[in-house]
Amino acid sequence: MNERLLRITLPVAVLALAIIAWHLVVVVFAVPAYVLPGPWLVFKTLIVDRGLLWNSLLVTLATTFEGFVLAAVGGILLAVLFSQSRIVEYSLYPYAVILQVTPIVAIAPLLLIYLPQPLAVLACAWIVAFFPVLANTTLGLASVDHNLIALFELYKASRWQTLWRLKLPAALPQMLAGLRIAGGLSLIGAVVAEIAAGSAGAGSGLAYRIAESGYRLNIPRMFAALLLLSAAGVAIFFALSLLNYLALRRWHESAVMRER
Amino acid sequence: MPGPRPGMTEQMTQSPATGNSAIVSLRGVGKTFERGTVALDRLDLDVRSGEFVSLLGPSGCGKSTALRIVAGLSAPTSGSVEWPGGAGTIGFVFQEPTLMPWADVASNVRLPLSLAQAEEGAAAKAVERWLARVGLAEFAHSYPRELSGGMKMRVSIARALVTEPQLLLMDEPFAALDEITRFKLNNELTALWHEHRRTVIFVTHSVFESVYLSQRIVVMTPRPGRVFAEVPIPVPYPRDERFRTSAEYAGLCREVAETLARAMGSAA
Numbered sequence: 001m002n003e004r005l006l007r008i009t010l011p012v013a014v015l016a017l018a019i020i021a022w023h024l025v026v027v028v029f030a031v032p033a034y035v036l037p038g039p040w041l042v043f044k045t046l047i048v049d050r051g052l053l054w055n056s057l058l059v060t061l062a063t064t065f066e067g068f069v070l071a072a073v074g075g076i077l078l079a080v081l082f083s084q085s086r087i088v089e090y091s092l093y094p095y096a097v098i099l100q101v102t103p104i105v106a107i108a109p110l111l112l113i114y115l116p117q118p119l120a121v122l123a124c125a126w127i128v129a130f131f132p133v134l135a136n137t138t139l140g141l142a143s144v145d146h147n148l149i150a151l152f153e154l155y156k157a158s159r160w161q162t163l164w165r166l167k168l169p170a171a172l173p174q175m176l177a178g179l180r181i182a183g184g185l186s187l188i189g190a191v192v193a194e195i196a197a198g199s200a201g202a203g204s205g206l207a208y209r210i211a212e213s214g215y216r217l218n219i220p221r222m223f224a225a226l227l228l229l230s231a232a233g234v235a236i237f238f239a240l241s242l243l244n245y246l247a248l249r250r251w252h253e254s255a256v257m258r259e260r
Numbered sequence: 261m262p263g264p265r266p267g268m269t270e271q272m273t274q275s276p277a278t279g280n281s282a283i284v285s286l287r288g289v290g291k292t293f294e295r296g297t298v299a300l301d302r303l304d305l306d307v308r309s310g311e312f313v314s315l316l317g318p319s320g321c322g323k324s325t326a327l328r329i330v331a332g333l334s335a336p337t338s339g340s341v342e343w344p345g346g347a348g349t350i351g352f353v354f355q356e357p358t359l360m361p362w363a364d365v366a367s368n369v370r371l372p373l374s375l376a377q378a379e380e381g382a383a384a385k386a387v388e389r390w391l392a393r394v395g396l397a398e399f400a401h402s403y404p405r406e407l408s409g410g411m412k413m414r415v416s417i418a419r420a421l422v423t424e425p426q427l428l429l430m431d432e433p434f435a436a437l438d439e440i441t442r443f444k445l446n447n448e449l450t451a452l453w454h455e456h457r458r459t460v461i462f463v464t465h466s467v468f469e470s471v472y473l474s475q476r477i478v479v480m481t482p483r484p485g486r487v488f489a490e491v492p493i494p495v496p497y498p499r500d501e502r503f504r505t506s507a508e509y510a511g512l513c514r515e516v517a518e519t520l521a522r523a524m525g526s527a528a
Binding site: 145147150151152153154155156157161165166169170172250251252253256 | 328331332333350352354356358360361362363371372374375376403404405423
């Protein structure tokens with residue numbers, strides 16, 4: 001209990017100190033708002049521009065969510081396909097790696113040429129997010145207890161039964177770890193694509209707001225949008241951690257609370 | 261019965277205590293792995309219906325491989341496995357409990373029935389009966405990680421027996437347990453066998469365990485694995501702690517240990 005309290009109070013204290021320091025720096029050195037806005041000004045901008053920022057947040061979150069769902073479904077399906085057929089795995093896995101190691105910032109402008117902007121942004125979110133799901137699920141599916149596989153074989157389980165009742169549950173911890181990474185990455189993918197789209201598009205996501213505010217030297221709004229983006233990232237992380245905990249708490253070492 | 265071969269002792273000719281029709285026979289079974297390891301070489305073994313037979317040998321003598329071949333989990337590279345009365349149903353207990361950690365105890369025991377799409381009510385009854393039989397009725401909804409090593413092994417045994425198999429294969433099931441738990445499970449296993457008279461092939465590297473449990477001990481040579489000798493243990497069941505501490509038990513253990521020592525010498 002004491003430790004849990006510390007784990008909450010300490011980061012909050014650090015945050016409070018950082019905000020105070022920020023405020024002092026701005027006030028003491030009389031930094032102009034177009035260089036570094038103080039925390040209070042950022043907060044006020046957040047309130048004043050709430051309509052605009054809220055809509056942008058929803059746009060970015062929608063893209064992130066869609067990219068994440070597509071990445072989750074695509075990554076898991078592809079991993080299952082790989083586990084069922086070595087030929088498919090050998091043929092496609094290298095390209096999944098290539099897609100992953102090529103920086104998304106470099107792919108985004110190309111995608112924007114060939115695809116309508118919302119679709120291009122979605123594609124970016126998907127590309128960066130699907131690989132960790134694929135890689136982790138593949139690992140999970142490949143590390144099933146070989147004696148359990150022998151047992152399923154002994155009882156003449158069908159391929160489907162072995163997949164559904166053994167391999168997928170066994171791979172669940174790794175799959176969830178992949179999803180947790182994918183959540184954050186799909187947000188990054190969406191942001192990168194919005195930035196790359198920049199002023200060219202009619203896009204109105206948060207990252208687009210940041211780029212736009214930068215051109216207009218509206219630094220407080222940049223900060224406010226950035227704040228919302230971080231908050232969104234943190235929320236996604238916690239949501240997926242909660243999912244992880246709920247799915248594994250009864251049986252997996254990583255999620256079991258131990259009494260000492 | 262295969263004819264006498266060099267290295268066989270006179271004990272080969274004695275017949276075991278019960279049963280005479282073979283449920284499964286290995287005929288000249290050999291197994292060479294891809295890396296070139298010869299695990300088994302011309303292994304002949306008859307297992308009679310209703311008997312408790314142990315395969316005894318040092319690590320690496322191919323006894324586990326033989327068990328997996330009987331189970332159909334591994335194909336022999338030579339020789340054949342014959343089921344005179346038609347292929348029997350099999351239960352398998354691994355060295356590890358091999359439970360699904362994400363499923364509770366009842367679901368783990370029910371697995372073979374679920375995979376065979378058995379009727380729900382009958383399956384539930386069978387699971388309940390076997391959990392009660394291994395003394396875990398009140399743990400039906402616990403998860404494997406909440407159980408001790410001995411309890412997990414009991415779940416594994418209940419799962420192997422829930423389909424009422426004709427042949428129970430056990431691959432060093434108690435090797436990882438502490439001695440107290442192992443003795444307890446040995447007692448329970450003999451009681452279970454005495455009660456149900458299912459054919460059991462029990463793989464072990466423990467002389468004491470094999471003498472305590474079996475009607476017949478098949479001593480194997482290491483690398484490659486072959487039958488060196490068979491030692492009958494003509495002691496009536498139920499066997500209990502009195503047998504474990506008797507002079508008769510000590511004498512049989514000495515005899516089996518000497519046979520095992522000869523088997524290992526012959527392979528060197």
